[in-house]
Amino acid sequence: MNGSHLSHRAKAIRPSPTLTVSALAGEMIDRGLDVVNFGVGEPDFDTPQYIKNAAKKAVDDNFTRYTSSSGILELREAIAEKLWRDNGLICNPRDILVSPGAKASIINILLAVCDPRDEVLIPAPYWVSYTSQVEMVDGYPVLLPTQEEQDFKITAEQLDNQLRELSNPKALILNSPNNPTGSVYNARELEDIGKICLKYNILIISDEIYEKLIYDNLKHVSIASISPAIRENTILINGVSKAYAMTGWRLGYAAGPTEIIKMASRIQSHTTSCVNSITQKAAVVALREDDGSVEKMRQTFEKRRNFLMKSLQEIPHVRCCKPGGAFYAMPNVSHYLMENKRNIRNSQSLCEYLLKEYHVAIVPGSAFGAPDYVRFSYANSLENIEKGLHRFAEGLSSLL
Numbered sequence: 001m002n003g004s005h006l007s008h009r010a011k012a013i014r015p016s017p018t019l020t021v022s023a024l025a026g027e028m029i030d031r032g033l034d035v036v037n038f039g040v041g042e043p044d045f046d047t048p049q050y051i052k053n054a055a056k057k058a059v060d061d062n063f064t065r066y067t068s069s070s071g072i073l074e075l076r077e078a079i080a081e082k083l084w085r086d087n088g089l090i091c092n093p094r095d096i097l098v099s100p101g102a103k104a105s106i107i108n109i110l111l112a113v114c115d116p117r118d119e120v121l122i123p124a125p126y127w128v129s130y131t132s133q134v135e136m137v138d139g140y141p142v143l144l145p146t147q148e149e150q151d152f153k154i155t156a157e158q159l160d161n162q163l164r165e166l167s168n169p170k171a172l173i174l175n176s177p178n179n180p181t182g183s184v185y186n187a188r189e190l191e192d193i194g195k196i197c198l199k200y201n202i203l204i205i206s207d208e209i210y211e212k213l214i215y216d217n218l219k220h221v222s223i224a225s226i227s228p229a230i231r232e233n234t235i236l237i238n239g240v241s242k243a244y245a246m247t248g249w250r251l252g253y254a255a256g257p258t259e260i261i262k263m264a265s266r267i268q269s270h271t272t273s274c275v276n277s278i279t280q281k282a283a284v285v286a287l288r289e290d291d292g293s294v295e296k297m298r299q300t301f302e303k304r305r306n307f308l309m310k311s312l313q314e315i316p317h318v319r320c321c322k323p324g325g326a327f328y329a330m331p332n333v334s335h336y337l338m339e340n341k342r343n344i345r346n347s348q349s350l351c352e353y354l355l356k357e358y359h360v361a362i363v364p365g366s367a368f369g370a371p372d373y374v375r376f377s378y379a380n381s382l383e384n385i386e387k388g389l390h391r392f393a394e395g396l397s398s399l400l
């Protein structure tokens with residue numbers, strides 16, 4: 001079989017660079033090597049017991065059949081309650097679509113709204129799947145570069161200038177708290193951005209999957225809550241993966257305008273049908289009950305972040321914005337990509353060198369459209385963070 005049968009779509013898709021580092025680190029670990037893995041994009045905690053109990057009950061109750069494609073009503077009601085409680089949004093359960101992960105929610109929405117060559121704006125650094133998903137629906141990703149000095153956030157003015165240049169702008173994908181930078185947009189910034197989106201009549205796809213992981217007493221603000229007009233133009237994306245340590249359970253959701261949700265739901269009915277029925281029952285309990293685990297995990301992440309930031313500051317020539325949320329930090333390593341003993345010139349080669357010779361796995365910033373940076377995930381124990389940072393510092397210093 002040769003490649004001639006492959007679609008242009010398949011050929012255009014690049015392998016996920018974050019998974020590539022994890023895979024290589026995984027192989028080294030399997031070979032018995034002691035690798036500190038900062039590449040992981042998921043909490044290292046177990047799913048809280050009260051949620052697991054709900055899943056066991058669902059199995060015992062034989063809740064094991066197909067459900068309605070958009071998700072069981074009980075869950076969509078629990079999501080509507082959550083949107084009111086946490087985000088001040090009144091949402092009809094009819095306007096919510098439950099999908100196998102927020103990743104699936106986003107592509108369902110893109111399939112429902114994008115025509116070929118529609119332009120979708122994506123602030124860079126960006127989560128790797130956004131660009132690939134836009135390409136998969138034959139849309140065109142337009143990157144909006146951000147600066148470290150502005151905490152990696154786009155400005156309304158920048159968005160306005162870019163939109164003026166485009167011929168088919170369809171949507172902006174906003175992600176706060178952000179993967180990979182940890183940046184968090186405040187209400188004022190969101191309002192300014194929302195107004196520009198209204199001016200050009202483009203949709204906002206607001207990925208809020210890291211909502212619960214936010215530090216320094218910052219408060220997560222959903223752009224949908226800024227004004228009724230912005231809300232009508234926004235599809236809010238969220239899920240249970242990161243907040244409840246449920247990455248393998250696969251459940252995300254989209255909430256937004258009736259027609260878009262209805263069409264996205266129709267698309268899902270012809271692809272994955274519905275989310276695993278047991279996961280849906282577990283998610284109802286995750287959202288409605290609270291045994292304190294989410295807050296405990298958040299506090300642990302905050303301690304790790306503080307420790308990681310302190311350790312990074314001690315490394316010469318490394319600069320890092322303080323991440324306000326999620327569990328990532330993205331230090332600038334450009335100094336080490338200039339003159340060095342190994343002739344390393346980009347973040348990909350730097351990460352390969354650090355992994356192979358210092359047994360520390362970090363993701364190259366080039367994966368996220370930020371070639372002068374590397375991404376650390378601090379979903380790892382304090383002990384490992386200390387060990388890994390020591391290796392990172394040693395690896396860097398021996399380059400000079």
Ligand SMILES: Cc1ncc(COP(=O)(O)O)c(C=O)c1O
Binds near residue numbers: 100127179240
């Ligand atoms: C920004 C962002 N959005 C969405 C997702 C996907 O989450 P899910 O597990 O719900 O598909 C991730 C996972 O890494 C993410 O980082």
